[in-house]
Amino acid sequence: MSLDTAMFDRLLQHIPQGARVLDLGCGNGDALLMLQEKKQVLGYGIDIELPNIQACIKRGLPVYHGDIDEGLQELGSNRFDYALLSQTLQQVRNPKRVLSEMLRVAQYGLITFPNFAHWKNRLHLITGITPVTPALPYQWYNTPNIRVITISDFIKMCQEEQIEATILRENGHFTPLKWTDNLLSEYGFFRISRKGQPL
Amino acid sequence: MVTSHLFTGFTQDSPLPLDSGASLYPVAISYETFGTLSATKDNVILICHALTGNSHVSGSPELPGWWDHLVGPKKAIDTNRFFVICSNVIGGCSGSTGPSSINPATGVPYGIQFPVITIGDMVRAQHALLTALEIPSLHAVIGGSMGGMQALEWAAMYPTYVKSVVAIACTARLSPQALAFDSVGRHAILSDPNWNNGFYYGLDIQPNRGLAIARMIGHITYLSEESMRLKFGRNLQQRSDYGYDFSTEFQVESYLQYQGDKFVNRFDANSYLYLTKAVNYFDLHKKYGSLDIAFQESQAHFLIISISSDWLYPPHQSKELVSTLMKLNKWVSYANLESPYGHDAFLIQNDQLSELSGSFV
Missing domain, CATH: 3.40.50.1820 (Alpha/Beta hydrolase fold, catalytic domain)
Known part of the structure; x- marks a missing residue:
């Protein structure tokens, strides 16, 4: 199952009908369009690449051309039910700020990132080579990824930041972290929210 | 159609x-x-x-x-x-x-x-x-x-x-900066003696100088440092070296002058005053x-x-x-x-x- 398919499956399972959804780094709008068609969400995209903005406008999706690393100050608080951040966390300069902005404008964040502690990556490192895998398809010299994240690291940071983080399973359930997740998951799939909020 | x-x-x-x-x-x-x-x-x-x-x-x-x-x-x-x-x-x-x-x-x-x-x-x-x-x-x-x-x-x-x-x-x-440029443009027109308090219609002499300068100023604001650098550089228009006088020498000067002179043939000085004022307000x-x-x-x-x-x-x-x-x-x-x-x-x-x-x- 490709990441896109896996991601879309999880989004469909987790995002309720008619939700207000912000997609950070929305690309050409595939996810928003799918959610709009299947879940009638009210979608909004942000992307830094003009061709992606053009693609979204062509598809009738409202979009903002901007850099999520600069913050989401254009967006008012609690504007959205869900903020999506797919395969982008490892590329932002200020992940804590991005997460906190997500949880300012939306009640929940849904996040995916390549898990650097996946056993395949560990094998690469044991042999002394930077991992190049389907989840991390770049060489060290051309990767846009500026951060190395593991599922355990992510959980630890969320705890420090008073952020509730739950793994999204393929079966549609949220379940607590198992010790095997960090070893066996190629990607981290999380739902985050402010601690103290009803889940 | x-x-x-x-x-x-x-x-x-x-x-x-x-x-x-x-x-x-x-x-x-x-x-x-x-x-x-x-x-x-x-x-x-x-x-x-x-x-x-x-x-x-x-x-x-x-x-x-x-x-x-x-x-x-x-x-x-x-x-x-x-x-x-x-x-x-x-x-x-x-x-x-x-x-x-x-x-x-x-x-x-x-x-x-x-x-x-x-x-x-x-x-x-x-x-x-x-x-x-x-x-x-x-x-x-x-x-x-x-x-x-x-x-x-x-x-x-x-x-x-x-x-x-x-x-x-x-x-x-x-912005105040944009207001400032428009203000200078209007001053160029208002201080042209041929503007004649706005009553120059039908006269032989028109406030062309003031209007051309206003257009030149406007034109600077429509371009960018980069576009001017790429388009003109510091090139001289007709000379190979400085003339050490006050004639139009640099290409950018000549371009602006051309834009200004061309503009007066198609635009009314008073309209320029009124429209920049509308934009400013x-x-x-x-x-x-x-x-x-x-x-x-x-x-x-x-x-x-x-x-x-x-x-x-x-x-x-x-x-x-x-x-x-x-x-x-x-x-x-x-x-x-x-x-x-x-x-x-x-x-x-x-x-x-x-x-x-x-x-x-």
């Missing part, structure tokens, strides 16, 4: 009310239409021109329009599909009532007895035109620079009439109390486009607009076009601009 028309409306009994409190009659509006009005009248796009533009937005090889690359048959704004209307603003000098028109009270041109008009007044006059044409709603209103201001004002003044707005290289109000924050209030009733979808190198109406001013519209839960998209050409980029062939506005409408 392109057709030129002249609409005349408003009478002494029922004049056009102006934001200043004054009123105006009669009001002639020169406009052109492109394409065919659909049976349900739902395919109308109003295009608003910038400071010194006119109604000829789209043309032919013999008489090119000022937005030919964007508007025309099979163009991004496809006149095979849309009925495009473009009118000359009031206060201008390309067919609509302005300071060079005859003042009915005196029988001679208004000069500076013409009332000061605002962007809102221009839009009110356009609305009267569309009402007379029995257009029930606008599919879109599109404009760049001062045209974008009109588009925004349309959304604020007629919130349910406009279905979508495209505002390019635009702002909800000018444009302030949606002040007029409505806040930007939120200006747009809260609007039903329109918005596409706001800025130009990366536009320092006259910089991208952050467009972002402020977008931010307000987002807070109001309006349907709004924003794009910042990468271009080295400065404010003028909105008038230059730009595939990105065409694609964005074309797919939006």
Whole structure:
């Protein structure tokens, strides 16, 4: 199952009908369009690449051309039910700020990132080579990824930041972290929210 | 199918009310239409021109329009599909009532007895035109620079009439820096002895010097440091070395002088005073109390486009607009076009601009 398919499956399972959804780094709008068609969400995209903005406008999706690393100050608080951040966390300069902005404008964040502690990556490192895998398809010299994240690291940071983080399973359930997740998951799939909020 | 028309409306009994409190009659509006009005009248796009533009937005090889690359048959704004209307603003000098028109009270041109008009007044006059044409709603209103201001004002003044707005290289109000440049331009005209307090119509001597200088100043603000560097560098126009005198030497000087001299043949100095004043007074924050209030009733979808190198109406001013519209839960998209050409980029062939506005409408 490709990441896109896996991601879309999880989004469909987790995002309720008619939700207000912000997609950070929305690309050409595939996810928003799918959610709009299947879940009638009210979608909004942000992307830094003009061709992606053009693609979204062509598809009738409202979009903002901007850099999520600069913050989401254009967006008012609690504007959205869900903020999506797919395969982008490892590329932002200020992940804590991005997460906190997500949880300012939306009640929940849904996040995916390549898990650097996946056993395949560990094998690469044991042999002394930077991992190049389907989840991390770049060489060290051309990767846009500026951060190395593991599922355990992510959980630890969320705890420090008073952020509730739950793994999204393929079966549609949220379940607590198992010790095997960090070893066996190629990607981290999380739902985050402010601690103290009803889940 | 392109057709030129002249609409005349408003009478002494029922004049056009102006934001200043004054009123105006009669009001002639020169406009052109492109394409065919659909049976349900739902395919109308109003295009608003910038400071010194006119109604000829789209043309032919013999008489090119000022937005030919964007508007025309099979163009991004496809006149095979849309009925495009473009009118000359009031206060201008390309067919609509302005300071060079005859003042009915005196029988001679208004000069500076013409009332000061605002962007809102221009839009009110356009609305009267569309009402007379029995257009029930606008599919879109599109404009760049001062045209974008009109588009925004349309959304604020007629919130349910406009279905979508495209505002390019635009702002909800000018920065003090932009005000300053316009002020210097007006001073150039006002201090030209041939301006003669605005009463130079029919005389042999016209305030051409002042108007040309005003245009030169304006032109500097429409370009960017980068575009000037790429286009002219420090090249000399006709000499191989400095002449150590005060003649026009640098290519950039010669270019500006050419632009200024060309401009005086097609533009009226008083109109330049009036239109820059209208742009300077444009302030949606002040007029409505806040930007939120200006747009809260609007039903329109918005596409706001800025130009990366536009320092006259910089991208952050467009972002402020977008931010307000987002807070109001309006349907709004924003794009910042990468271009080295400065404010003028909105008038230059730009595939990105065409694609964005074309797919939006």
